[in-house]
Amino acid sequence: MTTLAHLDTPAALIDLRQMQANIERMQARMNRLGVAFRPHVKTSKCTPVARAQQAAGAKGITVSTLKEANAFFADGFNDILYAVGMVPAKLPQALALRRQGCQLKIITDSEASSAAIVAFGREHGEVFEVWLEIDSDGHRSGLKPDEPALLTVARTLHHGGMRLGGVMTHAGSSYELNTPEALTAMAAQESAACVRAAERLRTSGLPCPVVSIGSTPTALAADRLDGVTEVRAGVYVFFDLVMHNIGVCTASEIALGAPTTEIGHQADKGWAIVDAGWMAMSRDRGTQKQQQDFGYGQVCDTAGHLLPGYTLSSANQEHGIVSRQGRPEADIATRFPVGTQLRILPNHACATGAQYPHYQALAPDGTLARWPRLHGW
Amino acid sequence: MTTLAHLDTPAALIDLRQMQANIERMQARMNRLGVAFRPHVKTSKCTPVARAQQAAGAKGITVSTLKEANAFFADGFNDILYAVGMVPAKLPQALALRRQGCQLKIITDSEASSAAIVAFGREHGEVFEVWLEIDSDGHRSGLKPDEPALLTVARTLHHGGMRLGGVMTHAGSSYELNTPEALTAMAAQESAACVRAAERLRTSGLPCPVVSIGSTPTALAADRLDGVTEVRAGVYVFFDLVMHNIGVCTASEIALGAPTTEIGHQADKGWAIVDAGWMAMSRDRGTQKQQQDFGYGQVCDTAGHLLPGYTLSSANQEHGIVSRQGRPEADIATRFPVGTQLRILPNHACATGAQYPHYQALAPDGTLARWPRLHGW
Numbered sequence: 001m002t003t004l005a006h007l008d009t010p011a012a013l014i015d016l017r018q019m020q021a022n023i024e025r026m027q028a029r030m031n032r033l034g035v036a037f038r039p040h041v042k043t044s045k046c047t048p049v050a051r052a053q054q055a056a057g058a059k060g061i062t063v064s065t066l067k068e069a070n071a072f073f074a075d076g077f078n079d080i081l082y083a084v085g086m087v088p089a090k091l092p093q094a095l096a097l098r099r100q101g102c103q104l105k106i107i108t109d110s111e112a113s114s115a116a117i118v119a120f121g122r123e124h125g126e127v128f129e130v131w132l133e134i135d136s137d138g139h140r141s142g143l144k145p146d147e148p149a150l151l152t153v154a155r156t157l158h159h160g161g162m163r164l165g166g167v168m169t170h171a172g173s174s175y176e177l178n179t180p181e182a183l184t185a186m187a188a189q190e191s192a193a194c195v196r197a198a199e200r201l202r203t204s205g206l207p208c209p210v211v212s213i214g215s216t217p218t219a220l221a222a223d224r225l226d227g228v229t230e231v232r233a234g235v236y237v238f239f240d241l242v243m244h245n246i247g248v249c250t251a252s253e254i255a256l257g258a259p260t261t262e263i264g265h266q267a268d269k270g271w272a273i274v275d276a277g278w279m280a281m282s283r284d285r286g287t288q289k290q291q292q293d294f295g296y297g298q299v300c301d302t303a304g305h306l307l308p309g310y311t312l313s314s315a316n317q318e319h320g321i322v323s324r325q326g327r328p329e330a331d332i333a334t335r336f337p338v339g340t341q342l343r344i345l346p347n348h349a350c351a352t353g354a355q356y357p358h359y360q361a362l363a364p365d366g367t368l369a370r371w372p373r374l375h376g377w
Numbered sequence: 378m379t380t381l382a383h384l385d386t387p388a389a390l391i392d393l394r395q396m397q398a399n400i401e402r403m404q405a406r407m408n409r410l411g412v413a414f415r416p417h418v419k420t421s422k423c424t425p426v427a428r429a430q431q432a433a434g435a436k437g438i439t440v441s442t443l444k445e446a447n448a449f450f451a452d453g454f455n456d457i458l459y460a461v462g463m464v465p466a467k468l469p470q471a472l473a474l475r476r477q478g479c480q481l482k483i484i485t486d487s488e489a490s491s492a493a494i495v496a497f498g499r500e501h502g503e504v505f506e507v508w509l510e511i512d513s514d515g516h517r518s519g520l521k522p523d524e525p526a527l528l529t530v531a532r533t534l535h536h537g538g539m540r541l542g543g544v545m546t547h548a549g550s551s552y553e554l555n556t557p558e559a560l561t562a563m564a565a566q567e568s569a570a571c572v573r574a575a576e577r578l579r580t581s582g583l584p585c586p587v588v589s590i591g592s593t594p595t596a597l598a599a600d601r602l603d604g605v606t607e608v609r610a611g612v613y614v615f616f617d618l619v620m621h622n623i624g625v626c627t628a629s630e631i632a633l634g635a636p637t638t639e640i641g642h643q644a645d646k647g648w649a650i651v652d653a654g655w656m657a658m659s660r661d662r663g664t665q666k667q668q669q670d671f672g673y674g675q676v677c678d679t680a681g682h683l684l685p686g687y688t689l690s691s692a693n694q695e696h697g698i699v700s701r702q703g704r705p706e707a708d709i710a711t712r713f714p715v716g717t718q719l720r721i722l723p724n725h726a727c728a729t730g731a732q733y734p735h736y737q738a739l740a741p742d743g744t745l746a747r748w749p750r751l752h753g754w
Contacts, residue, residue, distance in 0.1 A: 113640070283725075
């Protein structure tokens with residue numbers, strides 16, 4: 001059996017005790033707020049992780065690709081929201097999933113896509129369940145809650161024989177905030193926009209059973225969710241340094257890290273060279289513009305304890321440079337001899353996980369299990 | 378048979394005609410300079426690509442992981458340089474490869490690693506071929522050509538019974554340059570440092586048959602390579618926008634692109650939303666600090682013709698925003714209707730390729746073949 005000390009590096013290590021704590025924290029919050037919780041599995045792309053979320057009380061999952069939809073459906077997940085705008089070319093894949101019994105929900109924000117969904121659905125005798133994507137913060141896609149097109153698109157779907165399942169939004173701009181007050185305000189804005197869209201639909205005699213909102217920061221900041229029926233969030237399951245800077249977790253609550261091995265030094269510069277470069281961490285530099293820049297990651301010892309001030313300050317494909325922020329370490333080769341194992345916490349767990357075909361899942365008893373992870377489309 | 382028009386998006390498309398041109402350009406240059414060429418397969422991690430490099434005249438390959446070494450050896454490549462500093466924990470894997478007949482070469486730049494290699498080699502009766510890593514530009518690992526440790530480390534290996542195979546360096550700081558003069562000067566510096574190290578070894582009675590240098594920019598800029606026996610380069614096989622900004626290729630010579638589909642618009646902002654986000658392109662923003670910032674990539678039409686001024690200006694995990702630089706497109710939804718296929722050229726081909734489990738290889742006759750790609754460690 002592989003143990004942490006004998007793990008090939010680099011690797012993507014999940015601290016299962018911490019992951020379970022993160023899952024329970026979010027689910028307890030959703031239960032208190034009285035909403036269903038639909039985790040976004042794009043973060044882990046890993047069935048055992050999603051099963052832990054489901055076991056804690058999650059209802060359904062959100063996916064970012066139809067490959068995820070297919071894989072999670074094959075693993076027993078039936079209630080799946082594909083949260084990227086549907087295009088004509090992907091309708092055959094969506095149809096195939098529904099024909100196999102998957103309760104797949106698709107989304108749209110345009111008349112062009114809606115018309116294509118209706119035409120394809122009618123041609124194949126399929127009633128697609130479609131949710132309308134709402135723009136609550138101007139950061140990406142979606143219909144604005146008050147624009148006329150909201151009703152036009154909804155009517156195209158409804159009168160075209162599709163099932164209007166609800167409205168959904170994602171306040172992605174919550175990632176740019178870092179105070180509890182701003183996050184709570186953004187959560188209120190996100191909810192209000194989505195509820196407003198639902199009300200307009202219902203007032204016009206159109207069905208809108210689901211009102212779905214969410215991002216990890218707003219889900220953890222919302223103080224009430226009147227009118228909302230479900231929340232979606234992804235990265236909370238592992239957390240990361242971006243979330244730490246936003247203020248919704250501590251660095252110690254980050255459940256994903258990359259074990260790495262010291263391969264050499266440039267003593268005069270205070271550099272320790274490790275075998276985790278950007279391939280191991282991803283190129284994500286999400287903390288670059290935040291209040292604390294962690295380079296390519298925060299350095300921990302092999303047991304995962306933080307080594308404050310040490311970051312992966314630079315990265316090539318398979319080389320990373322560990323250094324102390326501010327004042328260079330006088331004797332770095334003694335501090336971290338060749339062969340030392342360290343663990344690097346990531347800026348962005350979704351991006352770092354994607355660099356690996358599987359996770360190493362570390363149980364509280366110290367045993368490691370290999371959990372496969374989806375890759376590609 | 379899949380054709381470009383019916384390709385699932387996003388994808389990693391290789392234009393084989395252009396790739397072949399890039400391969401022939403580099404090999405012809407190396408032939409003219411009178412040196413062997415050892416391509417770095419970390420860029421493609423794909424056997425058919427490496428076979429095309431070999432067919433053009435390459436001698437041996439360079440790898441960045443032992444997983445690559447194992448996979449390429451299984452596919453018939455025998456002369457393999459593992460170009461990341463060896464650590465004790467990876468010696469059993471290196472031994473296993475050599476025992477199977479692989480002519481694996483490993484590298485080191487420290488007394489600690491050299492002593493470990495000697496001890497392990499003696500314990501297992503294996504004569505490892507070891508090259509010394511030389512620091513020619515201060516950007517990462519390596520022994521400085523004039524430091525005393527160069528001879529100490531070499532003697533440890535040589536007198537310890539290992540085979541001193543040569544010296545190698547990589548002038549990675551060539552990526553920060555963008556004029557032919559600066560690149561030629563860096564190529565001269567890279568060669569001079571490596572040749573100097575070889576001379577010191579030979580003067581001290583130590584063997585040093587190979588003098589290996591290289592990066593794509595210096596390989597394409599060197600005007601002479603006296604004393605050098607081989608060159609290594611990786612990204613030239615595809616090129617990318619970073620190489621375009623450095624000045625060693627044109628944007629039209631980039632052989633890797635990500636086909637993507639229009640999924641919606643935010644017309645008032647001049648945004649077209651596509652299904653290629655950072656997961657499809659990687660988080661690499663290598664052009665951010667260069668003379669021309671391409672965001673997450675340069676937009677082309679479906680046939681790969683450049684659409685000057687249009688970039689993937691922003692990216693979420695599975696969403697990208699295409700917009701015109703400077704002045705927003707007045708009617709973006711008419712310019713790029715929902716369902717339109719575009720192709721995005723990457724900032725960094727090594728990072729973008731890594732996001733995909735396989736390439737789509739587009740032959741000059743328009744047929745597509747699926748070429749698997751290695752992922753992880």
